[in-house]
Amino acid sequence: MKSPCLRVKTRCFVRVxxxxxxxxxxxDETEKEILLEARPDLYFQTDHYKGWPAVxxxxxxxxxxxxxxRIEVAWxxxxxxxxxxxxxxxxxxxxxxx
Numbered sequence: 001m002k003s004p005c006l007r008v009k010t011r012c013f014v015r016v017x018x019x020x021x022x023x024x025x026x027x028d029e030t031e032k033e034i035l036l037e038a039r040p041d042l043y044f045q046t047d048h049y050k051g052w053p054a055v056x057x058x059x060x061x062x063x064x065x066x067x068x069x070r071i072e073v074a075w076x077x078x079x080x081x082x083x084x085x086x087x088x089x090x091x092x093x094x095x096x097x098x
Contacts, residue, residue, distance in 0.1 A: 003015050003016045004016045006071070006075070008083065009079075009080065011078045012026075013025075013026045013077065014026070014070075014074050014075075021058065021059050022056050022057065022058060022059060023056070023057040023059055023067075023070070024049075024054050024055075024056055025054060025056075025057055025070045026053055026054050026074045027053060027055060027070075027074060027077060029053055031073075032045075032053065035055055041058070042057060043055050043057055043058075044058070057070060
């Protein structure tokens with residue numbers, strides 16, 4: 001069974017782990033070590049992910065803000081620079097009220 005994932009272009013940057021209770025989030029090694037040390041209840045790794053730029057996140061302990069932040073950081077890391085720039089430019093434009 002393939003697990004569901006979010007992709008930008010062809011790159012998967014977040015996916016649901018086999019147990020459907022864990023999110024695999026791609027990030028750099030420095031950030032990974034910081035998260036593992038700061039919140040071992042929320043972030044963890046298995047032997048399979050040691051040395052890989054990804055961390056496992058327990059969904060039942062994650063807040064909406066923590067999920068949003070992790071997904072956005074992973075997306076920014078994987079998306080082409082032009083796409084990130086376009087996204088940031090669109091976010092800076094105020095939306096008209098209806």
